[in-house]
Amino acid sequence: MTTLVIGANGQIGRQFCELAQAVGLPIRAMVRAAEQQPWFGERGIDTVxxxxxxxxxxxxxxxxxxxxxxxxxxxxxxxKTLLIDLHGAIRATDLACERGVSRLLMVSAMRAEKPLEAPEALRPYMVAKHAADAHLRSSAVPHVLLKPGRLVDAPATQRVATSLEESGGENRVSRANVAHALVHLAQARDLLNREYVLLDGERPIVEALS
Known part of the structure; x- marks a missing residue:
């Protein structure tokens, strides 16, 4: 069956779509405008x-x-934080519930449950993530919450950590590793109602997210 990718044209979304296409995972990339479709079409990725x-x-x-x-x-x-990170995520959960989808994989943020501990400029975003995550947890939708640390642009290592202790205190993860982690989770259909912190580390993704 097909996986709908909301946010497909984002930095993580594009990498996820390319990787999913490469491993034969059927996906549909949701894009905001027709002008965004050619990039996906050139790679044989279905869009809406x-x-x-x-x-x-x-x-x-x-x-x-x-x-x-x-x-x-x-x-x-x-x-936009309210409309996309909060309301958009809530509406995606409600749609998943309405349509009876098998799972919703939500990219959240590390420490979203403690928004007031975030830097002041990030607090509205963390509050939005905290509320959207709470809505997903309380819904009837089977889900996986992936909570990356600080996102950076770096090549994929496909080796991660799931806590600050394991990462040696380094609160960062490459967008490429997040995309690889999402591909693994999208294929691991037996993982239900799980939550994972994701940081760059030393363990293979398959081992860490199990």
Whole structure:
């Protein structure tokens, strides 16, 4: 069955889609505008045009799993944090419940449950993630919450840690490793109602996320 990728055109989303296509995982990339489709089409990736801030229910037709990796990004204001990181994630959970999908894989953030401990500029984002995660946990949707640390651009090592202790106190993870972790989770259909912190480390992804 097909996995709907919400946030497919983002930095993690594109890497996930390429990797998923390479391993033969059927996916549908949800993009906001037709102008974003050619990049995916050139790689043989199915797309659907739908806006997370509007009606996107049709994007889920025929899909039995959702990967949510959408984010408002660091250069937008609190309005987009509310609309995408909070309301968009909540609506994705509600849609998953309505359609009876098998799982929702949600990219959240490490320490989202303690938003007031985040740097002041990040607190609105962390509050949004905290509330959206709580909504997902309380829903009837089988899910996996992936909670990366500080995202950096670096090559994939496919070796990770699931705690600060294990990572030697390094609170960072490459977007490439997050994408690889999502591909593993998308294929590991037996993992239900799990939560994983994700940092760069030394353990193979398959071993760490099991």
């Amino acid at each position: 045009v739908a806006d997370l801030e509007d009606d996107f229910k049709h994007a889920c037709d025929g899909c039995d799993q959702i990967v949510f990796t959408a984010g408002s990004g660091p250069h937008t204001g609190p309005d």
